[in-house]
Amino acid sequence: MNSLLRLLAAMVILSSLGACASARRSEPLANSPLSLTPALARGEKVFQAHCHQCHVQGEAALGPALNNKPLPAFLLRTQVRHGLGAMPSFPESRISEDELDDLVAYVKALRKNR
Template sequence: MIRITILVAGFFLLLSLSNCGTARRGVPMFAPLQIENPAVAKGEAVFKSHCQKCHPGGTAGLAPSLNNKPLPGFMIRYQVRHGLGMMPAFKEDHLPKEDLDNLIAYLKELKKADQQL
């Protein structure tokens, strides 16, 4: 009897949690980016191919948000090159220096756009 009660309570808990969502549904997470700088445009392509899966749009996903981290460029560079926690390291043979520079330029634009909302 106790097992059934626990199972039913667990089911209703899962059911109620499945209806939880963000209040921002349908609201953009950040202002639209005005990508005029070619380095930022290239950085966006690098981001989409290497980072988007875990940090969708720079926000939290499988990994923490990037938009609210006050890290300067050299710290971002270090974290990308050496990894941290679950984040893999992207060595220079996998992510060339120019691509990393462009990625950092794009991340700075994402952070600015996030702060504008």
């Protein structure tokens, strides 16, 4: 419990730091590879927070590439919820159902963009 509180405090501090870092943050980048709808933008955030470290921009890193195969949405969801091998599972307490919807849309968009 104590460590959870500390984690929450760290998140609050980090997000307040982020708030005053720069106004440029939310502007679209000129060379952004995807034109992001609001749902895709939310999906991208979820991806950056939970998947990016192992699947960099959908390319292979520690995990395999995600943008080069037509993995059906239900398999993608199963993989995220249950994990496999070195990939951890992400229960609803970490990625909500809505976030997962956006995440799946984002991963599909990564594929189309390739």
